[in-house]
Amino acid sequence: MEVNNGRRNVEMKSEHIPDWTKLNLDCLFDIFSRLSIQQRCVAPMLVCKTWMNVCKDPFLNSVFDLEGWFLSSTETSNRWTSKFSEKVDSILMSVAEWSEGGLKVIRVRHCTDQSLLYVADRCPNLEVLWVKHCPKVTDESMGKIALKCPKIMELDISSSYALTRECMGVFGKNCKNLQIVKKNYVYPTEVSRFESHENYMENLSIFTLGNIDAYVISRYMQHVKHLELRFSTMTDKGFASICKHCVNLEYLDLSGSPNLTMDGVINGISILKNLKEIKKPNSTAFFFIDLL
Numbered sequence: 102m103e104v105n106n107g108r109r110n111v112e113m114k115s116e117h118i119p120d121w122t123k124l125n126l127d128c129l130f131d132i133f134s135r136l137s138i139q140q141r142c143v144a145p146m147l148v149c150k151t152w153m154n155v156c157k158d159p160f161l162n163s164v165f166d167l168e169g170w171f172l173s174s175t176e177t178s179n180r181w182t183s184k185f186s187e188k189v190d191s192i193l194m195s196v197a198e199w200s201e202g203g204l205k206v207i208r209v210r211h212c213t214d215q216s217l218l219y220v221a222d223r224c225p226n227l228e229v230l231w232v233k234h235c236p237k238v239t240d241e242s243m244g245k246i247a248l249k250c251p252k253i254m255e256l257d258i259s260s261s262y263a264l265t266r267e268c269m270g271v272f273g274k275n276c277k278n279l280q281i282v283k284k285n286y287v288y289p290t291e292v293s294r295f296e297s298h299e300n301y302m303e304n305l306s307i308f309t310l311g312n313i314d315a316y317v318i319s320r321y322m323q324h325v326k327h328l329e330l331r332f333s334t335m336t337d338k339g340f341a342s343i344c345k346h347c348v349n350l351e352y353l354d355l356s357g358s359p360n361l362t363m364d365g366v367i368n369g370i371s372i373l374k375n376l377k378e379i380k381k382p383n384s385t386a387f388f389f390i391d392l393l
Contacts, residue, residue, distance in 0.1 A: 138162075138196060139170055162200040165193060168208040168231065180211050186237060190216035197223050208257075210234045217242035221249045228278075231257040240268045247271040254278045259285035259329075266317045273321025282322055284314060285331035285354075311360065315339030319346040326375075329354040337365025344369035354380040 141156045155161070167189070179185050189209060193216040197204055204224040208231040217238060220227065227250040232238050238261050247253070247268075253276040258264050272279060311334035318325070319342040326349050333355070340361055344350070350373050355361055361382040370376055 137170065138165055138192070139167065157199040159199060159201045159203045162196045163203045164206040165196045165204060166206060166208040167210065171210050181236075186211050186213050194219045200224065202226060205229065207231065213237040214239055214242035217246060221245040225250055226252055228252050229255040231255075231283075232261055233257055233259045235261045236263060239263045240265055240271075243268045244271045247275045251275055252278060255281040257281075257283040259283055259331075266313050269314065269317045270321045273317070273323075277324065279322060279325060281327040282318065282325050283329040284333075285329050286333060311335035311358075312339035315343050319343045323347050324349060326350060327352040330358065331355070331380075332357040334358070334360050336360045337362055337369070340365055340369045344372055348373065349375055351375050351377045353378070355382045356380045358382040 141161070189212045193207070193209060193212055197216075197220045200223075202224060203226060204220070205226055206229040207220065207227065208229070210233050212232065212235055214237065217232070218241070221242065222245075227246070230246065230250075230253055232243070240263075243258070243264060244267070248271070253272065256272055256276075256279060258268070269282075269284070311330075314330065314333065315335045316339065318328070323346045325347055328343070328347070328350060331354055335358060337360075340355075353370070353376065355366065359382070363381070363383075366379075366381060370379060
């Protein structure tokens with residue numbers, strides 16, 4: 102009798118265990134929308150076909166944001182390898198396909214031209230593009246995105262040193278809604294921390310191009326409102342050009358820019374009637390903590 106009672110109790114308990122695979126679609130969408138893209142790819146997609154199909158729904162794939170994961174992860178040693186970039190590319194291309202043209206936000210690091218060329222052909226509604234610390238991203242893919250994704254409003258190409266001034270120019274000419282531009286640099290003395298990554302060492306000459314960036318911005322990005330140029334080698338002359346032509350600026354971050362003088366900054370911003378906040382060149386509060 103004890104054995105039978107035990108079996109009966111087990112059967113009764115099993116009847117009250119919910120079958121999570123049979124949740125209705127509204128519940129699944131609500132639950133999965135609270136997960137990051139990497140969380141959805143690691144677990145829910147592997148449970149059953151229904152869950153996998155929900156994870157691939159365009160509704161859940163309008164945003165591709167890995168920035169939080171990159172900032173919180175402590176495993177950084179393999180990020181500069183080709184194998185790691187291939188994984189990032191694979192996930193980004195999958196999301197671009199699943200979005201069915203609805204992908205609007207991309208925040209990624211260590212991707213390559215391969216995934217961005219794929220995005221350019223499939224995501225015309227893209228509005229936010231972050232490709233920070235992407236040494237294998239070139240003007241080829243970014244130029245194509247600028248031409249095929251004219252709705253972009255926010256661009257961050259910080260520390261992606263293969264990109265040239267032509268890249269910024271083509272975005273300025275084709276993306277008329279561009280409001281936020283970030284082109285921050287790794288501070289030169291910090292580069293030695295990453296001697297294993299040859300691109301940082303080979304592209305130190307980028308720090309001599311601050312004024313060229315300034316002239317490109319002043320010529321092609323006159324509608325920008327938020328501008329970040331941390332650790333730029335831009336001089337007072339280059340900054341004056343930006344202030345003269347980008348009169349709608351509301352936010353400026355010039356932290357750690359050694360060639361700017363306080364007189365030059367004050368004279369430049371005196372004509373910016375809409376400026377609400379500025380991080381001045383001597384500010385160290387924003388020293389790069391997200392180098393990887």
